[in-house]
Amino acid sequence: MNNQILLRLNKETQMKKVAAFVLLLVPIASFCQIKVKGGKVPVDALFQLAEKKALKTLAYWTDSTRMPRNIEIGETQWKGEKLTGWTVGFFPGVLWQIYGQTKNPTILKSAKMYTERLEPNKTVKWTHDLGFMMHNSYGLGYKLTKSAAYKDVLLTTSLSLYSLYNPKVGTMKSWTWRKEWQHPTIMDNMLNLELLYWAGKNGGGEKLILAANTHAENTAKYHFRTDGSSYHVLNYDTNNGEVLAKITDQGFSNESTWSRGQAWAIYGFSMAFAESGNKVFYNKAVEAADYFLKNLPADTIPFWDFQAPGIPNEPKDASAAAIAASGLLKLSQISDEDDKLKTIYFKAAKKLLIALCGPKYLNQDVNYGSLLIKSTGSKPHKSEIEVSIIYADYYFLEALSKLKSAQ
Secondary structure (H helix, E strand, C coil): CCHHHHHHHHHHHHHHHHHHHHHHHHHHHCECCCCCECCECCHHHHHHHHHHHHHHHHHHCCCCCEEEEEECCCCCCCEEEECCCCCCCHHHHHHHHHHHHHCCHHHHHHHHHHHHCCHHHHHCCCECCHHHHHHHHHHHHHHHHCCHHHHHHHHHHHHHHHCCEECCCCEECCECCCCCCCEEEECCHHHHHHHHHHHHHHHHCHHHHHHHHHHHHHHHHHCECCCCCECCEEEECCCCCCEEEEECCCCCCCCCCEHHHHHHHHHHHHHHHHHHCCHHHHHHHHHHHHHHHHCCCCCCCCECECCCCCCCCCCECHHHHHHHHHHHHHHHHCCCCCHHHHHHHHHHHHHHHHHHCCCCCECCECCCCCCECCECCECCCCECCCEEEHHHHHHHHHHHHHHHHHC
16 A cells, blocks of 8 residues: 555544534533622523524424414424413513523514514404413514514503403403313413503503403402412302302312412512512512522422422423512512511522522523423423423523513
């Protein structure tokens, strides 16, 4: 074998080694190196990671009839939900939040496009989820752009939501399709009151604020146990407002505490107090928060239900932690009259966010669609158990934004 052949073979061998080394580096390079140092949550780095993930999602998502909803175990990309589903506002909301931090024009263009796909929902009158669907998309869009068209959509939507309000009961009917109950009202509904408060203060009329306040008052009165824990569903008599049953739909049992429902309570009543100034709402937010924090496990991230029978071998719910963190930050902002409580809830929210930044709950691979993993949608329905769900990312980013503003 002559020298030229040997040189060529050696060169080819070296090139193969280099190629193999590069291939080894590819999956490593796709991971960001985000770590919590000195107890400081790396907010800017997390938004940069969210931006990279969003751009990759936008590059492959071509289905204009669906919105990203979840990533199943073993998968890396989002599965979709029809545009009338309750989670459809969260992906546009994620884009708006990213744009609010990074000012990326590509993200802005996509946020507008995905938001505007939801416009037909403004006349939907069969679900309380209109707040999730439209306020988290059009509402954030209006906040950042002041678009008159977006405002019009929101005001129309608020009237559709108001159509579910029954003055004889004093709450909105959450689920019109659940025929086994007369007038079901769920804790989640508290979040959708924000749309009514906004609309009432932006041209929609005082009746929207009155309905929101009355709904929150009745939820505060009937949805809680004496220890601050909450019921998921109340079934009211349609004609006289009598409470017929206190039950669960997504929790372990009627008398257990579904962790995401408790997080909704923290968030919802903190928001309602901020909007109304009603001290009853503040007190309920505090009770809900104290119960939630008192019953967290060692790693800070709650199980799907605080009384799930198989703890510690039960599924976790990172979304409950993210929602609670955002609600606690709001609670810390409105606790000005009590600096001690303000500090307690701020530190608690930060602790939740630090836990969510850990390797068990934050996926730093830019090729994986979601930020957070291990959220549980509905264990009783065997649906979305310890997977990535879009609303976990939404409330995680919202909490990070609040934290950044407060620091």
